[in-house]
Amino acid sequence: MRKHETYAQQPHIRIITGACPHDCPDTCAWQxxxxxxxGRAVDIWGHPDHPITRGRLCGKVERYLDRVYxxxxxxxxxxRVGPKGSGQFVPVSWDEAIADIAARLQQIIAEYGAEAVLPYSYAGTMxxxxxxxxxxxxxxRMGASRLARTICATAGFEGLTYTLGAALATDTEAFAKARFILIWGSNTLTSNMHLWPFVQEARANGARVIVIDPARTRTARAADEWIAINPGTDGVLALAMMHVIIRDALYDADYVARATVGFDRLVARVRDWTPERAETITGVPAARIERLAHEYATTRPAAIRINYGLQRHAGGGMTVRTIACxxxxxxxxxxxxxxxxxxTSGAFRFNRNVLERPDLLQGREPRTINMxxxxxxxxxxxxxxxxxxxRPRPVDPPVRPEEAGPPVKALxxxxxxxxxxxxxxxxxxEGLRREDLFTVVLEHFQTDTADYADYILPATTQAEHWDIVKPYGHYYLMLNRPAIAPLGESLPNSEIFRRLAQAMGYTEACFTQSDEEILREFVEAQTDPVFEGITWERLVRDGWARLNLPQPFVPFADGRFPTPSGKCELYSERMAEDGYDPLxxxxxxxxxxxxxxxxxxxxxxxxxxxxPAHSFLNTTFVNVERLRRREGEPSLWIHPDDAAARGIREGALVRVWNERGEVHLRAHLTEDIVHGTVLAPSIWWNKLSPDGRNINQVTPAEESDMGGGARFYDVLVRVEPLAVASEEPESTQQAVSLA
Incomplete structure (x- = not known):
């Protein structure tokens, strides 16, 4: 008997349907x-009737109530009562906290202007x-600085939309019908597990599944084949595949003629990208590239699943753009x-104005800071x-220091x-330690960031508030209903900002609406045909609703793309205008x-x-003891040949460092990582790491090629046994030019 059926027989148990809020393409329905x-939540499970969730939650979210309680x-x-970073705080009332925060913000705005206030957020909830x-x-309403939320996906998103016109995708459920599947730069079993049953269904019907990745991940071990590739070279492999496909006349001439622009120029571009040339860069044997191109081009249906890991380097946007061709x-x-x-996020063509109210800016255009x-x-x-x-594009001019605006005085x-x-x-x-920086953190736990706050405000979890969640791995809009009352004095983010608005003297009616009123109004304001038939009542009744899309949904079967040309842009005039190579x-x-x-x-x-570490989701769940024990300790995968050259043995503590910083990790010698590359499963809290640091000690803040995206995987490090660690050699300066 399934869980919901068991609990339904117990009269004192109420079952509430909600949606997982985390930064994962699966966006599961839960109960x-x-x-x-x-009034206590006693169990959580995946909703058995949701077409993607199918009754299962990942190992992290199965422990969600461990976070709640x-x-x-x-x-x-x-x-705060101690030095910044010390983690010393005393409880205060909401009235005191809100009044003092508002007063401090008003003082800063009066002295420096509203742009001196910087919001900082990402996908702690989707x-x-x-x-x-x-x-x-x-x-x-305040006119604060804006934040460009670039830390995860912007480079690849831009590369995809230059090519296809929108972030539209093969339907997750349709993967079951594929006969050839490339999982390219995605560890599906860790970060997208609800795609896997459809992949398995395809395999049962004869599909071949190949994983392309620098590491032999859980997914690579479960697939039919792992193709090991040097990180950051995926675009080269795609160019070589195109070379073979065009050279051997394996392309679909009819579809290319009807549905693409720039094919002749692409032919000229890929002529020199031979498999032999690609082998020297990617590490993938030329003969394997030849076979891969033939397998991909001659097997139908053929599906590619890429994820955002392969775009976290200086050429990440172009990499996705190239594969998308x-x-x-x-x-x-x-x-x-x-x-x-x-x-799939491009299918959710929301009118967000009713929710986010850009009209409150009243014509102001605050600066935008890259997160x-x-x-x-x-x-x-x-x-x-x-x-x-x-500055998301090459044509965007640099900002001069005298144009930078006021210093950030409130975060x-x-x-x-x-x-x-x-x-x-x-x-x-270093910035968070500034005594003149007024910092407020809305949180569930006293995280590394919260230790530097002047005020920490307790926020509710997904089990305690209303919300609508837009997925990016399927086409079902999700509603979350609160299952329990807020714990202690915790409040939803929405209510915290309501109270701050009131204390700041913002009298607009939009700051008095309840969460249910806001969400209902938002649903009712959607006029795009994809939302036809989706009503507030339907979401409350069922918990989700599929977009009004054809079934099956094959987004570009007719050869029409939402690009300026109306075709898949193998050559993009828009890219040229924005300062990029158009091919x-x-x-x-x-x-x-x-x-x-x-x-x-x-x-x-x-x-x-x-x-990502298998048991964490960014830094969420790191403080759940059961999951932390499952993950072990901060570690570094290193190939045995690279370890031997450095005198590193299995289980040794090693110093991983470059000109930006260092971190100490436990070495794990394995042939599951390509030679010349190391892998640090992340992201550990600093305070829960043995040396109080994590791998972001060595990652750069420079931008990728498109969208101002992050370059977390574009890093050079030295690795040595901790016992013989020495001062930085003179060659560090050379690393700056390389990294």
Whole structure:
């Protein structure tokens, strides 16, 4: 008997349907059993009727109630009484906290202007209201600096939309019909597990599944084949595949003629990208590239699943743009189960104005700060602050120091933990230590970032508030209903910003609406045909609703794309206008631009990537003891050959360092990582790491090629046994030019 059926027979148990809020493409529907006698949630499971969730939650979210009822859960506002970073706080009332925060913000605005206030948030919740809905109203009314939320996906998103016109994708359910599946730069079993049953269904029907990745991940071990590739070279592999497909006339001539623009120029571009040339860069044997291109082009339906890991380097946007050309070249978009999936978010064509209220800006255009440049943004050096301004394209002019605007004097953090997740960690922590920086953190726990706050405000979890969640891995809009009352004095983000708005003297009616009123109004305001038939009542009744899309949904079967040309743009005039090469190419990672890989290795450097640990989701769940024990301790995968050259043994503590910082990790020798590359599963809280640091000590804050995205996997490091660690050698300066 299934869980919901068991609990339904118990009269004191109430079952509430909700949606997982976390930064994962699966966006699961869940059910929570609540004991009405105590008001306590007693169990959680995946909703059995949701077409993607199918009754299962990942190992992390299965422990969600461990977070809700964690003994260290914040339930009262806290005010700092010790030095910044010491974690010393005392409880205060909500009235005192809100009044003091409002007074401090008003003082800063009066002296420096509203742009001196910087919001900082990302995907701690993917909910539209508790994420950016009410917060946007508040900061728009204030006129605060805007934040470009670039830390995860912007480079790949831009590369995809230059090519396809929108983030539309092969339907997750349609993967079951594929006969050839490339999982390219995605560890599906860790970060997208609800796709896997459809992949398995395809395999049962004869599909072949190949994983392309620098690491033999859980997914690679479960697939039919692992193709090991050097990090940051995926675009080269795609170019070589196109070379073979065109050379051997394996492309779909009819679809190319009807549905693409720029084919003749693409032919000229890929002529020199032979498999032999690609082998020297990617590490993938030329013969294997030949076979891969033939398998992909001659098997239908053929699907590619890419994820955001492969775009976290200086050429990440172009990498996704190049791979995204492949399905049109072979006509894979014709077939149900064919095509490519990076994100489905482009199908949710929301009118967000009613939710976020940009009209409250009243014509003001505040500066926009790139979130990955937080260390620069918090610097009091105008030149560094100017570098922190958002410049997503090459044609965007640099900001001069005298144009940078006021220093950031107030930082309001919600749905994020930048002290742990932001790159160039030392610079971020230096900024957070500023005594003149007024910092407010909305949180569930006293995270690394919260230790630097002046006030910590206790926020509710997804089990305790209303929200609507937009997925990016399927086409079902999700509603979350609160299952339990807020713990202690915790409040939803929406209510915290309501109270701050009132204390700031903002009298607009939008700051008095309840969460249900806001969400109902938002649903009713949607007029795009994809939302036809989706009503508030339907969401409350069922918990989700599929967009009004054809079934099956094969987004580009007719050869029409939402690009300026109406076709898949193998050649993009818009890219040329924005300062990019208009054709697919390889934009090397910064770590490979001034020297080839062999030279880098000869100098003793290793490429470093830091994908998600299986038991964590960014820094969420790190403080859940059961999950932390499952993960073990902060570690570093290193190939035995690289370890031997450095005198490193299995289980040894090693120093991982470069010119930005260092971290100590436990070495794990394995052939599951390509030679010359190390891998640090992440992201550990600093305070829960043995040496009080994590891998973002060594990651750069510089931008990728498109969208101002992050370069977390574009890193060179030295690795040595901790017992013989020495001072930085003179060659450190050379690392700056390489990294």
């Amino acid at each position: 929570i059993a609540v004991d009405e006698r105590t 964690h003994p260290e859960r914040l339930t009262r506002p806290l005010k 909910g539209l209201l508790q994420g950016e809905g009410m917060a946007s109203r508040f900061f728009n 492949l399905p049109a070249l072979v006509g894979a978009w014709r077939d149900e189960g064919g095509g490519l999936q990076l994100s 990955i440049r937080l260390g620069d943004a918090l610097s009091l050096d105008p030149a560094r602050l100017a570098q922190a301004h958002y 309001i953090v919600y749905n994020s933990n930048p002290a742990a997740v932001a790159p160039h960690q030392q610079a971020v922590l 697919p190419t390889w934009t090397p990672p910064a770590t490979r631009r001034n020297a080839d890989a062999a030279t880098v290795w000869q100098q003793g450097w290793l490429f470093c990537i830091s994908p």
